[in-house]
Amino acid sequence: MPETNGTNGKTLLDLGPGVGSSVEKIKIESRGLRGHLAEELARDTTHFAESEIQLLKFHGSYQQEDRSQRQARKAAGLEPAYSMMLRLRIPGGALNAQQYLVLDKLADTYGNGTLRLTTRQSIQFHGILKGNLWATIHEINETLLSTRSACGDVNRNVMACPAPTVSRAAIGFTALADHIARHLAPRSSSYYEIWIDGERITEKQLAENNAKLDSTAVRIDSTEDEPIYGKTYLPRKFKIGIAYPGDNCIDIYTQDIGLIAELRGEGEKEELLGFNLVIGGGMGMTHGKAETHPIAALPFAYITPDEALEVITAIVTVQRDYGDRTNRKHARMKYVVEERGIPWFKEEVERRIGRQLPDPHDIRFEDVCDHLGWHEQPDGRWFLGISVENGRIHDIERPASTNHSDEQRPLALRSGLRTLLSQYGCSLRITPQQNLLLCDIAENDRADVERVLREHGVITDATELGIHRYAMACPALPTCGLALTDAERTLPALIDQVQDILNELGAGDERLSVRMTGCPNGCARPYMGDIGIVGRSLNLYDIFIGGDWENTRLNRVAFPKVKSADLIGTLRPAIENWLRGRNAHETFGDYYHRIGFDALPNQAVASALS
Numbered sequence: 213m214p215e216t217n218g219t220n221g222k223t224l225l226d227l228g229p230g231v232g233s234s235v236e237k238i239k240i241e242s243r244g245l246r247g248h249l250a251e252e253l254a255r256d257t258t259h260f261a262e263s264e265i266q267l268l269k270f271h272g273s274y275q276q277e278d279r280s281q282r283q284a285r286k287a288a289g290l291e292p293a294y295s296m297m298l299r300l301r302i303p304g305g306a307l308n309a310q311q312y313l314v315l316d317k318l319a320d321t322y323g324n325g326t327l328r329l330t331t332r333q334s335i336q337f338h339g340i341l342k343g344n345l346w347a348t349i350h351e352i353n354e355t356l357l358s359t360r361s362a363c364g365d366v367n368r369n370v371m372a373c374p375a376p377t378v379s380r381a382a383i384g385f386t387a388l389a390d391h392i393a394r395h396l397a398p399r400s401s402s403y404y405e406i407w408i409d410g411e412r413i414t415e416k417q418l419a420e421n422n423a424k425l426d427s428t429a430v431r432i433d434s435t436e437d438e439p440i441y442g443k444t445y446l447p448r449k450f451k452i453g454i455a456y457p458g459d460n461c462i463d464i465y466t467q468d469i470g471l472i473a474e475l476r477g478e479g480e481k482e483e484l485l486g487f488n489l490v491i492g493g494g495m496g497m498t499h500g501k502a503e504t505h506p507i508a509a510l511p512f513a514y515i516t517p518d519e520a521l522e523v524i525t526a527i528v529t530v531q532r533d534y535g536d537r538t539n540r541k542h543a544r545m546k547y548v549v550e551e552r553g554i555p556w557f558k559e560e561v562e563r564r565i566g567r568q569l570p571d572p573h574d575i576r577f578e579d580v581c582d583h584l585g586w587h588e589q590p591d592g593r594w595f596l597g598i599s600v601e602n603g604r605i606h607d608i609e610r611p612a613s614t615n616h617s618d619e620q621r622p623l624a625l626r627s628g629l630r631t632l633l634s635q636y637g638c639s640l641r642i643t644p645q646q647n648l649l650l651c652d653i654a655e656n657d658r659a660d661v662e663r664v665l666r667e668h669g670v671i672t673d674a675t676e677l678g679i680h681r682y683a684m685a686c687p688a689l690p691t692c693g694l695a696l697t698d699a700e701r702t703l704p705a706l707i708d709q710v711q712d713i714l715n716e717l718g719a720g721d722e723r724l725s726v727r728m729t730g731c732p733n734g735c736a737r738p739y740m741g742d743i744g745i746v747g748r749s750l751n752l753y754d755i756f757i758g759g760d761w762e763n764t765r766l767n768r769v770a771f772p773k774v775k776s777a778d779l780i781g782t783l784r785p786a787i788e789n790w791l792r793g794r795n796a797h798e799t800f801g802d803y804y805h806r807i808g809f810d811a812l813p814n815q816a817v818a819s820a821l822s
C-alpha cells in the first residue's frame with residue numbers, strides 16, 4: 213500500500229513544505245520518534261524543549277506544571293513548577309499484583325504519592341520531575357509494563373469489557389485488546405533505545421516472569437519501518453474498544469472503532485461469532501468552533517474474529533490518509549466519517565482489503581454495568597469490584613461531607629490495596645469508569661478481603677455509594693495544561709449535594725450519572741450520560757443533559773455558562789421536574805430527551821440554547 217499520509221489521500225511529503233500543522237513537521241523530522249529526546253534527558257534542566265514535548269507524548273508522557281503555583285512563581289521571577297504526567301498502556305486494564313505493587317512504590321519514589329486510574333482503563337502518574345522520568349519508565353518496563361504509545365498520534369490504550377465472569381472470560385476480550393494494541397504499536401525501536409538502553413525483553417523472560425499472555429509488556433518485534441503509520445503516524449489520537457453484547461460499559465460510541473461482540477450459547481459454552489463494528493465516535497470539541505463537536509460512532513460493518521486485525525488496519529489507514537493534518541482541532545477520524553459518510557468510508561476500506569463487508573447486525577445495549585461488588589469467575593474464584601472516586605488511589609482524610617456510613621474513618625485505599633495485594637496477590641482489572649476489579653480471590657478469602665478493605669475505610673458494598681458510583685471527573689486543574697477550570701477537585705462535593713436532593717425527594721436509590729471535565733476535550737466522556745458538566749473558563753461550566761443510561765445517545769447543552777456556585781441551584785429544579793413528571797422508571801436523560809428542553813424549569817437559562 214503506498215504511503216499517502218496527508219490530506220485527501222495526498223502525502224504531506226509530496227505536498228511539500230508549508231503544508232501541515234507544526235506537529236506534522238515534528239513527526240516527519242523525528243527519525244522514528246527519537247527527535248532529541250535522549251539529548252534533552254541528558255541536560256540538567258527542569259523541562260523539555262517545545263519540539264520534544266510533542267514527541268514525548270508518543271513515549272507516554274505529557275509535560276505539565278502545577279498551575280496553582282503559576283502566579284506566585286511568576287511574581288517571584290521563577291520558572292513554572294514543571295513536572296511530567298506519565299501514562300501506561302494497559303490493554304483491557306489488566307495487570308497483576310506484582311506489577312501494581314511496583315507502580316505503587318514508584319508513585320512514592322518519583323511521583324506525587326498517588327496513582328490515577330484513567331477512563332481508558334490505564335494508570336497514570338503525576339508530579340514526576342524531568343530528572344526522574346527515565347528511571348520511572350525504565351522501572352515500569354522492568355515489571356513488563358510499558359508506556360509506549362499511551363499518548364501521541366497513534367492508537368491509544370485499547371479498551372475492553374474487563375469483567376472476568378463465566379462467559380466474558382471465555383471470550384478473551386482482554387487478550388484481543390492486547391493483540392490489537394501490539395499490532396498497532398509503533399515499530400520504531402526509539403522507545404527501547406531511549407528508555408531501556410536498547411534492551412528488549414525476550415519472550416523467554418516474559419514466560420519466566422509469569423507474565424500473562426495478554427500483558428502489555430514490551431515486545432521484540434520492533435523494526436524501523438512503520439508499515440501501518442508511515443513517517444507521520446496518524447493525524448491525531450485513535451481509540452479502539454471492545455464491548456460485550458448488551459453491556460456498554462466501555463462507552464462504545466465514543467471510540468474511533470468499536471467492536472461489539474456477537475455470541476452464541478451461554479456460560480462456559482458461549483462462543484464468539486463475530487463483531488459488529490461502529491466507527492467515527494469521539495468526544496472532544498472546542499468552545500466557539502462549530503466545526504468541532506462530539507460525535508457518536510455509527511454502525512459500519514460485520515466482521516468475523518479472524519478479520520479483526522485486517523479490517524481495523526484498513527480503517528486506521530483511511531484515517532491516516534484522509535484525516536485533516538492541517539488543523540489538529542479537526543483531525544480526529546470522526547470528522548472524516550461525518551463529512552464523507554459511512555458508504556464512502558466503507559468503500560474505501562473494502563478497496564483496501566479487496567472484498568466487500570456485510571452490514572452490521574442489530575446492535576442493542578440494555579445497560580452499563582460497572583461490575584462493582586462480588587462476582588464469580590469461571591474457575592470458581594471470585595472478583596470484587598470496588599469504587600475508586602475519580603480513579604484517584606491515595607490515602608486521605610475523608611471529606612466530612614461524604615455520604616457514607618463509615619464517614620468518620622480515613623479512606624486509606626492506597627494502603628489497603630498494598631496490604632491486600634501483598635497478602636493475596638490478586639490480579640487486577642481497571643474498569644472504564646475508573647474503578648478496580650480485584651480478581652482471583654478464593655471463596656475462603658472473601659470475608660478477610662472485605663475486612664482488610666473496610667479497615668482501611670474502603671466501601672465494598674456499592675449500594676452504599678449512591679450516585680457516587682456513577683460519577684466521573686478528569687484531573688483538570690491544577691495539573692492538566694489544557695484545563696480551563698476544576699473537575700476532580702470539585703465533583704465529589706457536588707455529587708454529595710445532588711445525592712442530598714435525591715434523598716430529600718425520596719429518590720435516594722435512583723441511578724443518575726454525572727460526568728465533569730475541566731475543558732471541552734471530554735476525557736471523562738461528559739457528552740454521554742444523564743448530566744455532563746464541561747468547563748468553559750475558571751469556575752464556569754456548560755451543563756449538558758439528555759443522554760441515555762446506555763450511552764448510545766449524546767446529550768446536549770441545556771444550561772450554558774453556569775458559575776460553579778450556581779451548579780447545584782441549576783440542577784435542583786431540573787431534578788425535581790424530572791421526578792415529578794417522568795413516566796415509571798424513566799431516567800433523567802430519557803425524560804428530557806422525550807419532553808425537550810422547553811420544560812426545563814429555568815427558562816431564562818434554557819432559552820439560550822439551540
Ligand code: SF4
Nearest residue numbers: 686692695730731735
Ligand atoms: Fe485536561 Fe480537558 Fe482532558 Fe480534563 S478534559 S484532563 S481538562 S484535557
